[in-house]
Amino acid sequence: MLDVFGDFSANDPAAALAEAAKGCPYQWQPETQALYALRAGDVRQVLTSKDFWSERAPDRRAAALSEDDRQRRTKLKEFLALWPVFSDGEHHRRVRRVAIRPLRQVVTPALLGSWERLAGRRLAEAGEDAFDWVDHIARPLARETIAALTGSADADRLIDLGGLVMNELATSRIEMARIDAALEAIDELRDWLRTALTDPPSAFVAGLAELWDDEKFGPDSATALLTQIITGAHDPVVTALCVAGERVTGDMLTELSPRTVREEVFRIATPFRFASRYARRPVTVGSHRLNTGDRIVLCLGTANLDPDFHPAPLEFRRRTTSPRSLSFGAGEHYCPGAPLAHAIVGVLLDSLADLGVHFSVENAEREPELAMLRYRRLVGRLVRHGSSRAVPRPSS
Numbered sequence: 061m062l063d064v065f066g067d068f069s070a071n072d073p074a075a076a077l078a079e080a081a082k083g084c085p086y087q088w089q090p091e092t093q094a095l096y097a098l099r100a101g102d103v104r105q106v107l108t109s110k111d112f113w114s115e116r117a118p119d120r121r122a123a124a125l126s127e128d129d130r131q132r133r134t135k136l137k138e139f140l141a142l143w144p145v146f147s148d149g150e151h152h153r154r155v156r157r158v159a160i161r162p163l164r165q166v167v168t169p170a171l172l173g174s175w176e177r178l179a180g181r182r183l184a185e186a187g188e189d190a191f192d193w194v195d196h197i198a199r200p201l202a203r204e205t206i207a208a209l210t211g212s213a214d215a216d217r218l219i220d221l222g223g224l225v226m227n228e229l230a231t232s233r234i235e236m237a238r239i240d241a242a243l244e245a246i247d248e249l250r251d252w253l254r255t256a257l258t259d260p261p262s263a264f265v266a267g268l269a270e271l272w273d274d275e276k277f278g279p280d281s282a283t284a285l286l287t288q289i290i291t292g293a294h295d296p297v298v299t300a301l302c303v304a305g306e307r308v309t310g311d312m313l314t315e316l317s318p319r320t321v322r323e324e325v326f327r328i329a330t331p332f333r334f335a336s337r338y339a340r341r342p343v344t345v346g347s348h349r350l351n352t353g354d355r356i357v358l359c360l361g362t363a364n365l366d367p368d369f370h371p372a373p374l375e376f377r378r379r380t381t382s383p384r385s386l387s388f389g390a391g392e393h394y395c396p397g398a399p400l401a402h403a404i405v406g407v408l409l410d411s412l413a414d415l416g417v418h419f420s421v422e423n424a425e426r427e428p429e430l431a432m433l434r435y436r437r438l439v440g441r442l443v444r445h446g447s448s449r450a451v452p453r454p455s456s
């Protein structure tokens with residue numbers, strides 16, 4: 061059984077996820093009242109099936125809350141229901157269109173150049189000293205992306221606010237402190253957007269006026285899209301950049317193609333480990349019968365380590381037969397930020413390869429929740445390929 065509420069701060073759960081992928085295809089979870097599907101075949105099938113959608117059914121757990129708590133939780137759920145990923149039908153199609161347009165244009169030569177310079181400079185500066193990869197490499201690179209999407213002036217504040225919303229999504233439990241922090245952050249994001257729309261600092265922000273000014277959508281839909289893009293472009297990207305630091309060795313960089321290493325980084329990372337869906341009609345998954353409204357949690361984190369699709373799943377290797385991993389989902393909600401995420405991780409891997417170094421980890425600390433892989437610290441030092449010696453700092 062996979063312990064979906066376990067504390068994984070001290071141990072990398074990859075082995076537990078791989079074990080669960082092999083051993084137990086389904087798991088009923090009374091606390092979340094959901095069936096968890098763990099094998100890659102089921103996960104892909106449900107993600108691409110018309111029998112399921114993203115719109116949440118009422119959550120029976122809310123009955124145990126006080127009236128005041130229930131109202132605040134409902135307010136947050138109503139806001140989240142406006143995100144592309146948690147919506148369906150006409151609303152989903154429209155907000156996805158508004159999201160995709162600027163995302164197609166954001167990976168410009170200028171952004172690639174700024175990632176390259178930043179990664180090259182920060183790696184060269186690190187020398188032989190121990191440093192925290194999260195603060196020194198991953199977050200600064202992801203910040204450049206938020207700055208490109210929203211204008212640089214307020215990028216740090218927007219990232220912090222997005223992080224508070226993400227913190228609520230990271231747990232499957234109902235925790236009022238996280239809900240309240242997320243609600244406050246959303247109010248601040250809406251206020252920021254109201255002001256920003258008077259003189260938009262980027263094409264993406266300007267595009268949000270289309271939703272803000274449309275009475276069928278309005279400020280909350282525009283703020284919901286802003287929030288999903290900020291959180292999508294930051295937290296999982298930081299995670300993927302951390303996994304590139306933690307797991308990629310010099311041998312991989314010299315012996316595997318850059319594309320293979322990059323694909324394996326995303327497969328092994330799977331920053332979002334779960335995706336929820338709800339049955340639209342009575343339907344069967346494996347031996348389980350779901351009624352209309354029943355919840356199924358698709359475990360991307362185990363599906364990507366399913367040995368039937370990815371033999372020796374914990375190894376980085378060239379994979380010829382298996383389909384691409386499910387890290388970016390599949391079907392109608394397939395992540396529109398995937399090209400951006402591929403590009404930034406590709407730049408970091410190229411920078412490591414160009415300098416002939418990889419990162420050797422001495423201490424890794426993660427957030428405890430299984431639902432999302434997020435690193436607190438990743439301390440280590442750069443090592444030259446083929447040597448166990450740290451890299452001397454370049455003379456200035």
Ligand code: HEM
Binds near residue numbers: 156332387389395
């Ligand atoms: C490593 C980086 C990323 C990972 C692993 C990731 C993962 C995912 C996954 C799994 C989904 C689908 C969830 C579901 O079907 O329930 C998704 C959707 C989405 N992602 Fe990403 N994402 C990443 C980066 C980004 C970036 C960079 C952006 C934007 C700048 C972004 C924006 C979105 C949006 C807007 C959706 C909703 C799409 C829809 O519902 O139509 N993501 N992402």
